[in-house]
Amino acid sequence: MRTKKMLSIIVMILILSFAYFSYTTALSNFTLSDQNNSYLGGIQFHRAASGLEESFQIAQQENKPIMMYFWAIWCQYCAKFQTDTLGNPQVKKILEEDYVLVAMDLDIDREVAQKYGVSYPPYLVFMDPKGKVLERVPGAVGPEYLLPIVTQVRETVRGK
Amino acid sequence: MIPLGDILLYASLVLSVIALLGLLLKDIKNIEYLNKLVTPAIILIAGILTFAYSLLTYYFVTGDFAYDYVWQYSSSDLPLVYKLSGTWAGQPGTYLLWVWVIYLSAAWLAWTTKHSTALSRRTQMITLFTGIYLLILTLIQTPFKLIIERPEVVEMITKGTLAADFVPLDGNGLNALLVNFWMIVHPPLMFIGYATMTIPFAAAIVYLLTKADGWEELGRQWTRFTWLFLGMGIAVGGVWAYVILGWGGFWAWDPVETASFIPWLTLTGFMHAAALHRKDKSTFSIAAPMLAVVSFVLVLYAAIVVRSGLFNSVHAFGDNSTGTLLIILIAITAIVSIVLGMRRYLEETDKVEEDHGFWNKTNIFYVTLLLFVILAFISFWGISFPAFIQITQGLKVGVASDTKNFFNVWSYPFTIILLLALGFCLNYNEKKKEEQKKTLFIVIGLSIITMFLRTDTFYVLDHNSPFWAREPAIYKMIGNISVVSLFPSMIYATWATAQRLLDYLSIKSIRPKIKGIGIATVHFGTILILFGAVISSNFTQSIEGYSIPLSSKGEVVSLGQGGYAVKIIDFSTRSLAETAPAPGIRISEIYGNPDSYINNNVKVTGKIVDFQNVQTPPSYTTYMKIDDGTGSLWVATQADEPLNIENGMELTMEGFMMTNFRSNSTGKTYDLIIFTSPEAITEAATSGKYNVQSVQLEVYKDNSMIGSGTAEYLDSQSGSGTFPLIDSSITGTDVYVIFQGLSGESVPLTLKIIPAVNFAWLGIVFFAIGIILIMAVRSRPKEG
Numbered sequence: 001m002r003t004k005k006m007l008s009i010i011v012m013i014l015i016l017s018f019a020y021f022s023y024t025t026a027l028s029n030f031t032l033s034d035q036n037n038s039y040l041g042g043i044q045f046h047r048a049a050s051g052l053e054e055s056f057q058i059a060q061q062e063n064k065p066i067m068m069y070f071w072a073i074w075c076q077y078c079a080k081f082q083t084d085t086l087g088n089p090q091v092k093k094i095l096e097e098d099y100v101l102v103a104m105d106l107d108i109d110r111e112v113a114q115k116y117g118v119s120y121p122p123y124l125v126f127m128d129p130k131g132k133v134l135e136r137v138p139g140a141v142g143p144e145y146l147l148p149i150v151t152q153v154r155e156t157v158r159g160k
Numbered sequence: 161m162i163p164l165g166d167i168l169l170y171a172s173l174v175l176s177v178i179a180l181l182g183l184l185l186k187d188i189k190n191i192e193y194l195n196k197l198v199t200p201a202i203i204l205i206a207g208i209l210t211f212a213y214s215l216l217t218y219y220f221v222t223g224d225f226a227y228d229y230v231w232q233y234s235s236s237d238l239p240l241v242y243k244l245s246g247t248w249a250g251q252p253g254t255y256l257l258w259v260w261v262i263y264l265s266a267a268w269l270a271w272t273t274k275h276s277t278a279l280s281r282r283t284q285m286i287t288l289f290t291g292i293y294l295l296i297l298t299l300i301q302t303p304f305k306l307i308i309e310r311p312e313v314v315e316m317i318t319k320g321t322l323a324a325d326f327v328p329l330d331g332n333g334l335n336a337l338l339v340n341f342w343m344i345v346h347p348p349l350m351f352i353g354y355a356t357m358t359i360p361f362a363a364a365i366v367y368l369l370t371k372a373d374g375w376e377e378l379g380r381q382w383t384r385f386t387w388l389f390l391g392m393g394i395a396v397g398g399v400w401a402y403v404i405l406g407w408g409g410f411w412a413w414d415p416v417e418t419a420s421f422i423p424w425l426t427l428t429g430f431m432h433a434a435a436l437h438r439k440d441k442s443t444f445s446i447a448a449p450m451l452a453v454v455s456f457v458l459v460l461y462a463a464i465v466v467r468s469g470l471f472n473s474v475h476a477f478g479d480n481s482t483g484t485l486l487i488i489l490i491a492i493t494a495i496v497s498i499v500l501g502m503r504r505y506l507e508e509t510d511k512v513e514e515d516h517g518f519w520n521k522t523n524i525f526y527v528t529l530l531l532f533v534i535l536a537f538i539s540f541w542g543i544s545f546p547a548f549i550q551i552t553q554g555l556k557v558g559v560a561s562d563t564k565n566f567f568n569v570w571s572y573p574f575t576i577i578l579l580l581a582l583g584f585c586l587n588y589n590e591k592k593k594e595e596q597k598k599t600l601f602i603v604i605g606l607s608i609i610t611m612f613l614r615t616d617t618f619y620v621l622d623h624n625s626p627f628w629a630r631e632p633a634i635y636k637m638i639g640n641i642s643v644v645s646l647f648p649s650m651i652y653a654t655w656a657t658a659q660r661l662l663d664y665l666s667i668k669s670i671r672p673k674i675k676g677i678g679i680a681t682v683h684f685g686t687i688l689i690l691f692g693a694v695i696s697s698n699f700t701q702s703i704e705g706y707s708i709p710l711s712s713k714g715e716v717v718s719l720g721q722g723g724y725a726v727k728i729i730d731f732s733t734r735s736l737a738e739t740a741p742a743p744g745i746r747i748s749e750i751y752g753n754p755d756s757y758i759n760n761n762v763k764v765t766g767k768i769v770d771f772q773n774v775q776t777p778p779s780y781t782t783y784m785k786i787d788d789g790t791g792s793l794w795v796a797t798q799a800d801e802p803l804n805i806e807n808g809m810e811l812t813m814e815g816f817m818m819t820n821f822r823s824n825s826t827g828k829t830y831d832l833i834i835f836t837s838p839e840a841i842t843e844a845a846t847s848g849k850y851n852v853q854s855v856q857l858e859v860y861k862d863n864s865m866i867g868s869g870t871a872e873y874l875d876s877q878s879g880s881g882t883f884p885l886i887d888s889s890i891t892g893t894d895v896y897v898i899f900q901g902l903s904g905e906s907v908p909l910t911l912k913i914i915p916a917v918n919f920a921w922l923g924i925v926f927f928a929i930g931i932i933l934i935m936a937v938r939s940r941p942k943e944g
Contacts, residue, residue: 003517003518003523003526004522004523004526007523007526007527007530008530011530011533011534014534015534015537018537018538018541018570019537019541019545021634022541022542022545022559022566022570023545023549025632026545026546026549026557026558026559026560027549027555027557029561029630029632030557030558030559030560030561031555031556031557032555032556032557032558073546073556073558079561079562079563079627080562080625083627119881135903136901137900138882138900138901139882139898139900139910141704141900141908141910142704144704145704145706145707145908148707149903
């Protein structure tokens with residue numbers, strides 16, 4: 001009995017300190033907020049469904065294509081996709097200069113996701129300024145796959 | 161009017177309350193008269209719910225879209241099997257399934273025990289309480305809700321744009337990700353597992369309350385059953401993620417898979433505790449029932465996580481409005497069990513026991529139980545505290561730079577200790593204890609030394625991942641441990657299990673022999689799963705995002721890396737749906753027997769082959785010639801403007817059939833003609849909602865073929881899904897090719913070579929075989 005009690009107490013302390021430690025570490029190291037976009041490939045996106053209208057206006061004024069990025073906080077593949085693919089210097093440059101970018105949180109912007117037939121992240125939808133879908137990229141593709149699409153969509157919109 | 165399904169649910173609710181009262185009266189005041197009704201009542205409820213579930217299934221099969229739930233998760237062009245599985249595609253249906261199975265187990269309990277003992281009576285009371293609670297949840301989110309109760313439909317009916325008895329022509333359709341064989345089996349496995357946990361839980365609560373003997377025996381088979389179903393449910397979820405969600409992961413520490421894994425861990429702990437408890441009632445007299453109760457609470461927690469909005473994950477297929485009630489149930493059960501557990505603990509501390517020192521079987525088993533608790537807590541905490549922070553502070557936090565790192569880092573050391581405990585316990589022998597301790601210490605030593613081995617990639621955390629650099633110091637410290645350190649304990653555990661298996665095989669009597677083989681099989685399964693998981697996640701080779709032009713069909717195209725190449729054998733598209741019969745009557749049938757159709761309402765579907773818009777002031781009349789392949793027929797309709805139609809359109813229309821009609825505007829006489837209104841004309845679905853693109857491939861490495869098969873991409877109105885090519889080889893390695901849908905004229909592919917993954921699947925099969933062997937040997941009830 002005494003051994004078991006001792007073991008229980010040790011485990012209890014272990015669990016509590018683990019819980020406290022991971023909680024504070026998460027708060028200090030892994031807080032995601034709108035000010036730091038590091039978790040979206042370090043790119044500034046228009047956020048959420050409320051920004052959608054505005055994005056279309058900007059896109060029409062500047063005649064730029066729209067890229068809508070569907071992501072989620074729990075999405076394992078998104079994280080890698082963001083750093084490797086969206087964060088790829090070549091891809092990033094084109095996106096930031098020539099695109100209107102909108103990010104949709106699948107947990108919040110469910111209606112938009114449903115409207116565009118997106119059921120899992122990561123998922124990219126490319127549109128012309130009028131909102132016509134030009135291209136869809138489901139899944140965590142690599143930069144060498146995305147780069148030609150990003151270029152091609154831009155040329156299509158410019159060509160019009 | 162209340163739908164029939166809801167009436168059945170209300171009837172079950174009333175009967176349950178009567179049965180519960182009967183049991184209570186018997187228990188408290190020893191009043192018999194209601195008690196006689198209890199057993200038949202419970203069996204009747206099980207029957208009613210069976211009927212209710214069959215009714216729902218019937219609605220799905222016949223496509224009765226008057227029901228909101230049927231409309232949401234089905235459509236008429238789905239193959240039959242998906243119509244069946246639609247019943248559990250959303251929350252209302254899974255609640256019904258859950259309740260149904262609870263009452264089936266309650267009926268079993270009633271039938272086998274006839275409530276003759278206080279234990280069975282009280283266990284039944286708690287089972288009924290749980291059943292009633294979930295029945296209420298089912299009624300709140302009833303699968304029998306009519307579509308005309310939907311807010312937007314109600315609005316349209318009051319505006320007059322829809323008829324009051326509106327029934328949609330077709331359903332919304334099933335999410336493309338759910339159109340998969342594994343989806344058909346995954347949810348029922350999970351929810352049956354959730355439901356069968358009720359009896360062990362109820363018995364454990366009764367034991368905590370009354371110290372009733374025999375509680376463990378009453379729930380024993382149910383526990384094993386739950387363990388099997390939950391375990392297989394989780395495994396099938398893994399297979400599903402592997403074969404469809406698409407990027408080659410069978411386990412991604414997604415909140416929902418993790419949530420269902422937690423009760424499975426504590427349940428495993430409970431089974432270990434029960435194994436010793438049943439031999440000596442004083443052993444784990446608190447730990448065992450507490451683990452059973454905790455497992456049930458965690459099952460409820462998993463149910464919340466699965467469907468709540470907070471922990472959204474891959475499973476966010478349905479919306480939720482009963483989460484709060486589930487949380488209240490969790491709070492009730494958690495508080496009750498903690499209070500009861502504390503009370504028992506305070507009672508038992510009076511007993512003074514002999515201390516045998518640390519190294520005895522009970523203590524090592526206790527360490528094992530604690531390890532299960534620790535592993536369960538790590539998972540629980542990892543999915544819970546980010547949600548907690550989000551609720552309380554409105555902040556989104558991650559648990560690590562890369563979520564899976566958190567779980568892998570913290571679980572790794574305890575997994576090694578668990579394997580060590582497995583090895584020591586399975587081979588435990590009181591007489592050879594000193595020798596065995598020596599072996600154990602050697603293995604521990606080897607494990608520690610191998611932790612420091614340096615290799616290219618074989619670490620707890622992937623050093624090449626972009627997240628590695630960003631992890632905090634302690635994550636890096638554990639992440640730096642070489643995974644080679646898993647092997648000493650793994651080999652030790654394998655050896656011990658093999659030794660134990662040999663012991664069991666030498667037993668003459670058949671029952672313990674079979675049971676022993678079962679136990680050894682399950683433990684082999686654990687080792688295989690760990691081996692498969694660790695090797696496959698560390699050594700997967702991946703070549704991402706290659707686009708191969710369709711024009712290169714038949715040629716071997718190099719992927720540029722590692723000598724891999726791909727040949728496209730064929731590309732094709734098809735519609736998934738069975739061709740549903742077009743609504744209405746075949747035109748040939750009308751010509752065959754015109755008398756029964758003339759001057760009656762007739763519905764036909766067909767293509768427009770000819771049409772004429774003529775002005776017939778003040779409106780326009782449109783004459784359309786409709787051909788359905790069996791014959792053609794004229795249809796006329798009047799509208800304020802000419803109808804916007806073209807040849808080739810496929811329409812379904814309903815109207816009044818006349819004969820020998822002479823039209824002044826066209827100058828023709830029509831033998832047979834249907835007069836219809838523009839509202840009665842609808843566009844018929846020309847193509848299926850589920851279109852599949854499939855590409856047949858061969859994969860080469862250094863000019864020899866290593867795999868072949870078909871990779872598919874499914875596109876539908878409600879999203880898309882990928883079905884990779886998976887070709888397994890005898891060595892356990894999978895060739896895995898994802899096809900992400902045709903892009904222009906080229907085929908985008910991702911190739912993965914996944915080693916050892918089939919060992920994990922084999923381990924899961926071992927789990928199932930082992931536990932079934934154990935279940936097959938029912939221990940004889942002890943006398944007295």
